[in-house]
Amino acid sequence: MLYRQLENLYGLDEEEREVIDNKLTESTDLIFNHFSRVKNKYFSSDCGAILDPLNSTQYCILLYKLSKMVHQKQLADKLYLLNKVLNSCDIYHGIDLPQFFLPEHPVGTVLGRAKYSDYFVFQQNCTVGGNRGIYPTIGSHVWMFANTSIIGNCQIGSNVYVAAGTQIKDENIPDNSLVFGSSPNLIIKQRTTDYFEKRSPFRL
Structure with a gap:
């Protein structure tokens, strides 16, 4: 085929x-x-x-x-x-996705030259890209839900869920976070590591 x-x-x-x-x-x-x-x-x-x-x-x-x-x-x-x-x-083959990643219905998604970590999940209409030549660094166990973007000088921690419709630009997100809204007015809610382990689509 x-x-x-x-x-x-x-x-x-x-x-x-x-x-x-x-x-x-x-x-x-x-x-x-x-x-x-x-x-x-x-x-x-x-x-x-x-x-x-x-x-x-x-x-x-x-x-x-x-x-x-x-x-x-x-x-x-x-x-x-x-x-x-x-x-x-x-x-593009020029970007380096991690060993373990999961595209869930990834229609409309564009992934740029960020630094990605294992257990990265992305859904439809997600964008990862640069701003003024600077690209994000994305930690492990990050899940981009539908219609989200991570742009520019961002340090995204591990165990981060980017809620549907969220737009992150030139901001840092701590570990163990749920993120909502649009930069510079993001809402960040902390959760335990156990919260993310239970919801992971991967066998860990």
């Missing part, structure tokens, strides 16, 4: 097919380890992790990881563009 999609949209030569073959083989353990951490019932069964190319979330993750692994810019660009076409999200 992947080869047909790439061939039909962008063209694919034999050398590129061979590169993808090799990287798919290399990435199997990596992908299954990733999926085994996700609590979603479509990611695993009693027999272990599941890779279903008809699951758009899984396919989004696979295409991004492949685009990072191929080390050939033209082929990486094709995989990036295919992900953009199929899933309507902009996750």
